[in-house]
Amino acid sequence: FDERDGVLWMDGAMVPWRDAKIHVLTHGLHYAGAVFEGERVYGGNIFESEAHTRRLRRSAEILGYEIPYSVAEIEDAKRAVVAALGIADGYVRPVAWRGSEMMGVGAPDARIHLAIAAWDWPSYFSPEARARGIKLTISPWRRPAPNMAPVESKASGLYMICTMSRHAAEKQGFHDALMLDYRGFLAEGTGANLFLAIDGRLHTPTADCFLDGITRRTVMRLARERQIEVVERHVLPDELACASEVFLTGSAAEVTPVGQIDDLTFTPGAMCQALYDDYMALVRGTPRPALS
Ligand code: PMP
Numbered sequence: 001f002d003e004r005d006g007v008l009w010m011d012g013a014m015v016p017w018r019d020a021k022i023h024v025l026t027h028g029l030h031y032a033g034a035v036f037e038g039e040r041v042y043g044g045n046i047f048e049s050e051a052h053t054r055r056l057r058r059s060a061e062i063l064g065y066e067i068p069y070s071v072a073e074i075e076d077a078k079r080a081v082v083a084a085l086g087i088a089d090g091y092v093r094p095v096a097w098r099g100s101e102m103m104g105v106g107a108p109d110a111r112i113h114l115a116i117a118a119w120d121w122p123s124y125f126s127p128e129a130r131a132r133g134i135k136l137t138i139s140p141w142r143r144p145a146p147n148m149a150p151v152e153s154k155a156s157g158l159y160m161i162c163t164m165s166r167h168a169a170e171k172q173g174f175h176d177a178l179m180l181d182y183r184g185f186l187a188e189g190t191g192a193n194l195f196l197a198i199d200g201r202l203h204t205p206t207a208d209c210f211l212d213g214i215t216r217r218t219v220m221r222l223a224r225e226r227q228i229e230v231v232e233r234h235v236l237p238d239e240l241a242c243a244s245e246v247f248l249t250g251s252a253a254e255v256t257p258v259g260q261i262d263d264l265t266f267t268p269g270a271m272c273q274a275l276y277d278d279y280m281a282l283v284r285g286t287p288r289p290a291l292s
Helices: 027-031 049-062 071-085 127-132 156-171 214-225 237-242 270-284
Strands: 007-010 013-016 039-042 090-098 112-120 134-143 176-181 186-189 193-198 201-205 230-233 245-250 254-261
Touching: 007 071, 013 071, 027 090, 039 270, 049 071, 049 090, 049 214, 071 090, 071 112, 127 134, 127 254, 134 156, 134 186, 156 176, 186 193, 186 201, 186 237, 193 214, 193 237, 193 270, 201 214, 214 230, 214 245, 214 254, 214 270, 245 270, 254 270
Parallel strands: 134 176, 134 254, 201 230
Antiparallel strands: 007 013, 007 112, 039 090, 090 112, 176 186, 193 201, 193 245, 245 254
16 A cells, blocks of 8 residues: 555645655554544545544544644645545545654653545445445454443554454455444444434444444434434344344445355345435435435
């Protein structure tokens, strides 16, 4: 990924993609204090750009540091990167971290860095997987409790269990993993939130120990606009057997139907399709399909 033409934004300036390097003694690499965002570009515009920027700054504050750029400055930088690369449909990845000026767990004077990269990226899961619904397996790793990790921060350290879960799932032939929370309730995917259709209602786990996704909130609003009742609650894994549809939401995953979770199978259905259509219309700024 580092061998590409083009530019990215780093600490206030555009730099050639290949030259965007950091020292091996970077604090963020050793102690996992980086925070990042994942955002999508549709027709040259970043969807919910400011909400992502605010979350990025908040993620850093939760970890005890301030990103030295304002929301407006970060917004300008993101727009500049997307424009410089001429990206119409793609992805934006801001990342902030403590630098290499100090080594050790405590590094209060390490410089805070920010980089913003963007690239063309049509689909998180392959179109075939999307059409049939992706296959998930429940991970042995659980989302930690709010007093065991900074669960509201999109902090890189929290992603080690996501990567381990996803790699283990892929080795077994699944597309991705689904994680339970520390209590054993359904939580989320490794990069997306979870929804279940049960008896015509939309159920989604309460986001009290994992990321309350921007897509999650958008899809809940779109569902309510369709007069679909949305229920946020703690959901047990056994309840998956009662679900007529299951899907994931995320900036990268958008609205992706789930076709299998371990031994249970699901058919991508009308509710997921309607919310996918509504979501795509919203992000592309095209007219919403007629409500049915
Ligand atoms: N959970 C995790 C672990 C994620 O990485 C993401 C993607 N950022 C989400 C949920 C969904 O968040 P959003 O809709 O804001 O992209």
